[in-house]
Amino acid sequence: MFGERSAIIMSNYYHRYPKLLLSMSISKMVTVPKSYSLRERHIEYNKNIINYRFCENITEEPKEGENGRGNGDERGKLTFTDMKEFPSFKFGNYTYAIEMEQPNPEFQEIARKELRENLELQKETVVRLRELLKGETNLKCPLDFDAWLIRFLRPCKYYPESAFNLVKNYYSFKVKHSDIYDNLKPSREKNIFEQNILVVLPLRDQHGRRMLVIEIGKRWKHNKCSLDEIFKGCVFFLEAAMLEPVTQIAGVVVIFDMDGLTLQQAWQFTPAIAKRIIDWLQDSIPIRVKNIHIINQPYVFNMVFALFKPILREKLRRRCKRNFVFGSLKEDMYMYLCLIFHGTDRKSLHQYISPKCLPIAYGGDIDIPRVEGKQWLEWLLMCDSEFDGTLSNQLDVVNLLQTEHGSTGLTRESSETLEEFTS
Incomplete structure (x- = not known):
């Protein structure tokens, strides 16, 4: 997404987007030895404008109908708007970009081991999920958009019924919280970017995960930016x-930096907001949120967490790791939905995220200039129309709330099934 561009991951991708390659101003060719570990590869990828080893024959145009392109087949699309070039911008020594390359061999192996992914199963489950969604007459979604269906199958480890529940939860959540999602797109939400609260780190972590930092403390002016706006930014x-x-x-x-959180800011958190966040993370988002790290939290944060704790399922509340001491406060280190409290203990944070992937401010080795909010906004505005397809109600799900799936579409059965397969 926003990290250092892996400029040549798969030559097939650049067959499809030859113009993108020419626009990237590649400054250095890097050959990564096969003997490197996955962590070492990511560090090497992200030092400059990084290139993988598939660098031959990248100028050939795709043939008619190849890869689902050129024949009008929706099933080969990657995005709603069929974008030919994906936004990117260079900042310091790093390039922030949406990375649409197909997974390299290392990630293919991770997908095989952790998600059961293989080509045969993928094709089979895409067909099955499409059949299940066709039977949901109140739900209008892009059935011929294979890449979209795979987005829901992957976090559910290619169990079609679980992915089916996740699709319903995903859209039911948007309908239930229509005050947040109606007409939601970057061009309408400029204020959150002006506050400089959200930061995406340019490097993935040692496991290849994206890292989002949310600074709810010193940088958050709660009288100018509401928690609803922060939620929209996320x-x-x-x-x-x-x-x-x-x-x-x-x-x-996700890293929540709570440094400087005040009592007045803590009062902005309400039970309704807490429930919305937990419902979103536990049941309604088709992405693997592996860890949520809470750092630099002051004592007043206990008030905030007290709102979230009762909402978390008992199974997740039992995932307690250990206790540790930082400063003069003794804290319990829980893992709820992979929720981990670190306080100011950087060694604790580094047990989960390598210092080689973190900025100096968090005890890391990377000197990363801060990207201002207006730059994030400019970046997202370049794909503003894509959010019409992903977030707007042009996918008509209003009637879903009146179906047998309950008032919110989030049934206990579907939630427990999702928990089982997405953990």
């Missing part, structure tokens, strides 16, 4: 992340 970034095949496999990591 939706933008995670929806963009869901476009990337590698991120669909590896997942994302």
Whole structure:
């Protein structure tokens, strides 16, 4: 998505987008030895404008109908708007971009081991999920859009029934929270970017996961930017992340930096907001949220977490890792939905995220200039129309709430099934 561009991952991708290759201003060719570990490959990928080893024959145009292009077949599409070039911008030594390349061999192996992914099963389950969705007459979604269906199959480990429930939850959540999602697109939500609260790190972590930092503390002016706006900003970034095949496999990591959180800010969190966030993360987003790290939290954060704790399922609340001490406060280190508390203990954070992937501010080795919010906005505005397809109600699901799936579409059975397969 936003990290250092892996400029040549698969030559097939550049057959389909030859103009994108010419626009990238490749400054250095890097051959990554096969003996490198996955972590070493990612570090090497992200040092400059990185290139993988498939660098021959990249100028040939695709034949008519090849890869689902050129024949009007929707099933070969990658995005709603059939974008030919994906937005990117260079900042310092790093290039932020949506990475639409197909997974390299390392991630293909991860997908095989963790998600049961193989070509035969993928084709079979896409057909099955399409059949299930056709039977849901109140749900209008892009049935002939294979890449879209795979976005829901991957986090459910290619169990079609679980992916079917996830699709229903995904759209039911948008209908239930129509005050958030109606006409939601970057061009209408400029304020959140002006606050400089959300930051996507330019590197993936050592496991290939995207990393989003949310600074709810010193940088958050709660009288100028509401929690609803922060939520919308997170939706933008995670929806963009869901476009990337590698991120669909590896997942994302979220870091909440609570440094400077005040009592007045803590009062902005309400039970309704807490429930919305938990419902979204537990049941309604087709992406593997692997870890949520809470860092630099002051004592007042206990008030905030007290709102979230009762909403988390008992199975997730039992995922307790250990206790640790930082400063003068003794904290419980829980893992709820992979929710981990670190306080100011950087060694604790580094147990999960390598310092080689983190900025200096978090005890890391990378000197990363801060990207201002207006630059994120300019970046997202370049794909503003894509959010019409992913977030708007042009996919007509209004009647879904009146079906047998309940008032919210989030049944206990479907939620438990999703928990089983997406954990």
